[in-house]
Amino acid sequence: METRVRLEPWSDGDFWLLERKNEPVMTAHLGGPEPAGKLADRQRRYEAMSAREPAAGRMFRVVWEAQAPDGSDGSDGSDGSDASVGSVGFWEREWQGRPVYEAGWGVLPEFQGRGLAVAALTELLSYVRAHGSRDSVHAFPGTDHPASNAVCRRAGFECLGEVDFEYPPGVSHPSFDWRYRVDTVRHGGVTPSG
Incomplete structure (x- = not known):
């Protein structure tokens, strides 16, 4: 059965998900859990992203559309209802002197291993193709994080090789630079070449 997800713009009701994503198991490759004040600031930033112009970036709650169309008993992990399983987003940044997007995601532990992160990232890339203004999306998972790679x-x-990447700010660690070339950028009618 195909893994289907829907992306919902981040809202004030999603703080519980941010708290779950701040647990040690979810932040092991991100410098560890953030203190409460930083988490509250992150919530405000994520909500503000939902109010910006779409090409500036977005944070989304990932909803697994888990209904089994054949009426099965849910033995595939589905209980027949949609479930909020994580987040995915993109934002503007400069990378190696070029304007690009950076993407990030996280799927809660109990939902990992089902293809949900790939499905969410694929949906996000569709959103970027429709609304973005930059010709590439980059992701920088640590070299020690095989699942994200x-x-x-x-x-x-496409993996462009190993780089030293700072996250959290001020903390550099070896990462892979992955790039997705956006087929068509709507704003300005730009079609990237080569």
Whole structure:
């Protein structure tokens, strides 16, 4: 059965999900959990992203559309209802002197291993193709994070090699630079070449 997800713009009701994503198991490759004040600031930033012009970036709650169309008993992990399973988003940044987007995602532990991160990232890339203004999306998972690197590969990103990447700010660690070339950028009618 195809893994289907829907992206919902981040809202004030999604703070519980941000708290779940701040647990040690979810932040092991991101410098560890953030203190409460930083988490509240992150919530405000995510909500503000939903109010900006779409090409500036967005944060989304990932909803697994888990209904089994054949009426099965849910043995595939579905209980027949949609479930909020994580987040995915993109934002503007400069990388190696060029304006690009950066993407990030996280799927809650109990939903991992079902292809949901790949499905969410694929939906996000469709959104970027429709609304974006930059010709590429980059992701920078640590070299020690095979699952996130596999998500990039399966979503169609190209690995450009190893780089030192700062996250959290001020903390550099070895990462892979994955790039997804956006087919068509709507704003300005730009079609990237080569």
